[in-house]
Amino acid sequence: MAKSTAPFSGFEFLIAWRYLRARRAEGGVSVMTWISLIGIMLGVAALILTLAVRAGFRAEFVDTILGSNAHVTVYSAQMEVEPGTGIYSNLMADYAKRAQAIAAIPGVTRAAPLIRGQVMANWGERSNVAEVYGIALDDLLTVPRIAHSDPAQGDIKSLDQGIAMGSELARELGVTVGDMVKLISPNGVKTPFGVSPRVNAYRVVYIFTAGRWDIDRTRIYMPFAEAQSFFNREGGADEIEVMVEDPEQVDDLTPALLQAGGAGTMLWSWRDASGSFLRALTMEDNVMFVILSVLVLIATMNITSGLIMLVKNKGRDIGILRTMGLTEGSVMRVFFLCGAFTGVIGTAMGVAVGVVLALNIAHVMAGVNWLSGGGAWDPSIRGIYELPAKLQAYDVLKSVGLALGLSFVVTIFPARRAARLNPVEALRYE
Structure with missing residues (x-):
């Protein structure tokens, strides 16, 4: 055996x-x-x-999403401006108070009022559609993919003297730092004959590369106060851009954000925008x-x-x-x-x-x-x-x-x- x-x-x-x-x-x-x-x-x-x-x-x-976009966008539903007037708007008149309350939430690193609008950017014979973000310089400096762009041209700290533009948009328009670019908004000055387009010229002081082609091709940053005037948003803000410590757990902050935002507050997180x-x-x-x-x-x-x-x-x-x-x-x-x-x-x-x-x-x-x-x-x-x-x-x-x-x-x-x-x-x- x-x-x-x-x-x-x-x-x-x-x-x-x-x-x-x-x-x-x-x-x-x-x-x-x-x-x-x-x-x-x-x-x-x-x-x-x-x-x-x-x-x-x-x-x-x-x-690129988290480094150049809000982790959570806080905005307001359509509400009556004055009781009985029948005029509704989603403009946040108390944006400063709301931003302060949101910034006090544990886990929130920044809450910045924002103006957003679409324009036609023109230089010479070239034009392109662009999306303008009106934001304070101190808040823009905390956006890593914009403030610490590599490569970049110009000085972002000169934003109060002009605008910041994405590198692909600058390339398509053929502009560089120091050039004057016309921004044309269809919702401009209100006249007895209707609304006439608003056309302003701004100097390009900073060109950034966020790393996302769609952002670099369409985005322009403008000083917050100037954006309020350009888009007829005096005294208000379109939304509040919120950054948090842990973007992966952003949904856990939803109840606190809704409470701090007050009546009519609505949220749109980065997961909602890019989840699919x-x-x-x-x-x-x-x-x-x-x-x-x-x-x-x-x-x-x-x-x-x-x-x-x-x-x-x-x-x-x-x-x-x-x-x-x-x-x-x-x-x-x-x-x-x-x-x-x-x-x-x-x-x-x-x-x-x-x-x-x-x-x-x-x-x-x-x-x-x-x-x-x-x-x-x-x-x-x-x-x-x-x-x-x-x-x-x-x-x-x-x-x-x-x-x-x-x-x-x-x-x-x-x-x-x-x-x-x-x-x-x-x-x-x-």
Whole structure:
């Protein structure tokens, strides 16, 4: 009766490693082994790179949202200006009081009154639609993606002498710091003959790059008092821009914000503005992971093919090993280790390649641009100017776990087939 040995003994590793390295003339399947290794390596590398790019894109997109927009916008519903007049407006006349009450809420870092309006920006023969934000300079200095823009032109602290403009809008108009730009508002001066457009010229004192193409192409900042006059908002504000310590938990502040804002207060958070897009990103991430997991599974199936061929070629060896006293379990573990070695080595190579590509994504995109003739990344479609990658340990571990798990599972069937091979049948014609 064959004596059982400890699972995964040293000799089992030696035999498995010997079979894995065997040349074809010796009954080995080195070609299939290399195919399996390369397939798993490419699958794992693609999975790691894709997860890193998706995480980087999401992080950059959210950062541009939180770094250049309000975390929560507080505005007022339509209310009667004076009882019995029948005139309704959503202009906040008590904006200073509301902003002070909101700023006192724990977790709120800033509450800034804001004027918003759309204009036609004109310089020379070029015109473009722009969205004007009227804000105090001290409040604008706390907006990181605007105040600390890189690159930037001019001096943001000179805002009281003109306007600040997004870099893409400045490029399309052909203006630079110091140029005078006309802003045309359709809701201008009220006359007996109706409302006439208001046209004012402002000097561009600062050009910023927020990192979001849609913001840089449309946004203009103007001093708060000047915006009140330009848009006929004297004595009021359109909304209050609120920044909080933890934007991810912004919904927890909703009751306090509504209470501090008073009657008719309404809220619009960054999640409301971009929630559908972020949910679409999450769904796309899950779909991409499933698709690439299938590719890794297909690559690991080559291990099964290689092991089946190895078992067939090593039938005589199996018969001899069994007659020498190896148990079915020991034979099974030998061939399981053959497949496991392939999976582990292929996964390690894939991790190395995936990490290197993720850390050098800029060079990868440069190569793709060169091969495609340019335009591989269009910021007007993607929103951000370059493809980022954020390598996370969790994503790497998830990819490694998937590849190793599949590699180990697919080896079980051919390993059991080898273990159940009858030594008498294996040696009958030898």
